Amino acid sequence: MKRRFVVGIVAGVLVGVAGVGTLYGIGHLNSAAGESGSSSILSGSFYNKAKANALKQVVQAKYIGEGLDEDMLEGIYRGYVYGVGDTYTSYLSEEAFNKEQTEAAGNYLGTGIRFTWGITNQYLIVTEVIPNSPAEQAGIIVGDKIFAVDGIKALGSNETKIYEKLIYNGTDPVVYTIKNNDETETREVSLVADVVKINLIESKLLDNGVGYVDLDGLVDGSTEQISVQIDELINKGATSLILDLRSVYSDNLGEVQKLCDLFLDEQVVFSVKHKDGTVTPYKTQNGKYDLPLAVLTGTYTEGVLEAFPAAIQTLDRGVLVGEETAGNGTTQVRVPLEDGSGLSITTGLVLDAKGNQIKDNGVAPSVVQKTITENSLELVTTGTLKLENDVILQKAIEVLK
Template identity: 30%
Template sequence: MDEELNRTIEEGKRLKSWFSGFMLGLIGCFVICCLVVFPMVSKSNKELRKQLEDDTPKYVTGLEFELDTAKLNQMYEIIKNYYLEDYTDEQIVEGIYKGMMESLGDPYTVYYNKEDFDSFMEAGSGQYCGIGVVVSQNITDYTITVSQIFEKSPAAEVGMQVGDIITKVAGKEIGERELSIVVKDIRGEAGTKALLEVYRPSDGKTYVFEPERRVIETPSATGKMLEDGIGLVTITSFEETTAKQYKAAMEELKAQGMKAVIIDLRNNGGGLLSSVCDILDQILPKGVVVSMQEKNGKVTAYECDGKHELDIPMVVLINGFSASASEIFAGAVSDYEKATLIGTKTYGKGIVQTIRQLNDGDGVKITISKYFTPKGRDIHKVGIEPDIEVKDTDQQLEKAKEVIKEKMN
């Protein structure tokens, strides 16, 4: 759920070489627990954002290997003379770029053409033109599942349900397509219709929906007062607007007499690092929130000043769709013993990506660091275990209310 929303997610079939990616193109968001100590650099919120978003180190300035252009020319001649189906030269060139990133074997390192890059950047803005769903992708089998449907949205109006598996968009099979590309096809101009085919596991049937797209204000953080002074804040993704929405929800709940809070991160696939850190600034005591280790061993720590520490009982709900930024949140509140984690183990995405736009408007998303919880835990491909495991989704919130009432007494 960057938005991600991404909002379970492991490496599988994408271990392709550069030239395998080339041929594919023709057809088509420190200290490890082993006592190794790295230099630590602490930075302010603003400084950290600048480093992560504007100053990713440049290690090389050009190719350090010889590219066999004669082989490429030979391959192109074979394609031109023998390939059965239609293709374009632009398709071939784009396949080369995609293959270069796919050769790294990292499903989170991706090349985007300009159209896809613009769509990806829009995803974190908190507003878009679409149908009002949050979807997440399982990186093992590439299935895309509806994890949330906004109230009174086009998707809700036509009868789509949480748990629906999207099998086709605009007549195109999902296959192994990257999540952001599928999301681009679901979105579009206001007033146009999206064509989706979904499989519903609950009844084993396939449905076709045509919701009409419109401008969607993404409610990524919402609040609700439960019984006995217990507030519930649901965070579906960490976007540019999420910290502001979280603060507004908490202020409204406090005005209603909130004495304890449940934070629901279930089905939250992650999002912006800066967003989750801004929210944790409103919760944690003074200290490290999260640390990131780059390829050269340098570690940068994001720190909280502790001036806005939350002093009421807290429970955090998590599940297998809670990933990335959600795990930064869960790991931090767990390490500082600020909250009890309830639900099931999180996904286990403990790496950070950055976005770079290329000179021609295309772009890449590339993994630049691993992150560690305040106590130095590396959760990548491991996940975070709940303090209290509750596998039954319908019972997780009830258990959270039971535990938080005990904390209040």
């Protein structure tokens, strides 16, 4: 999902769970507490029921707020998986797992608002409204300012609570206190999250025959759509291409391989190292397009997708412009639990065409161009950034001349 200049949700992409099956539900884990043997998650040295009860009693007796059993148990599950020490291996609540499954299919689940902090850090500014979403239907537009959500003021000191409200995708309504951009009108809008089909790919023919393709995600079928739009750009006169990946997180291994195949001739373009030490190479067949190519990257270019800019640069097929990628070159599977929650698990490390690990290293562009203050200021005051003012895009156009 689009995360350029946006503080928000990390959208994941499901990479096949074939052969993994459904893990034991939370009820099974709890019942295992009384079993002996180190294989049980909640037994032996792994879990001390008496200690857990003591913690509960102390919290209930001393904590100024209300400690809810359900939330505290969720914390145990999150903490247990967190203990592996990998940022990208995590426990997902039922709500979070449902959202990621929905977005893996190319849909959006939420109220339809994407946002960033305003210039004073005392409000959020709407940077995008998803078409056909609850927010659009309620008349919210780009540039509107959110001053409170369910009565919680949009202040830096309330950041965690505000984010919880903004990413909530349950069935209860959430009330947004909104002002228009010049703050002359205030209204309260009640929104309920919904599933919305979204367009992940947009394209436009720029001046000098530059075809611009902007990706908002990469799911099953995306590469075919990209190819259709590139063909249309070529028919309109495109003589070079810019592929914008600054907003994209994807772990759809098959689609990343297909994306490489659009631009790279037959060869190994990247590989994946598995837990047992074996390495699986991924090859292309025949690159369909040979137009000059620039790929825009940034800190939100994440996941298996990072294999694509790495291949483009390592195999000298095009130029990377922007900032270093996230350094999360891993393969993931998401496994459902019986109660609706799930696990996101790192299963492999992505290596570039020369065998270099991408995880923790990222892919550094050959042409470095950072976002300038003026770009950030335009975004936090108007909620949008015009293409002609986007210094990274303009640098890529310059490189292609």
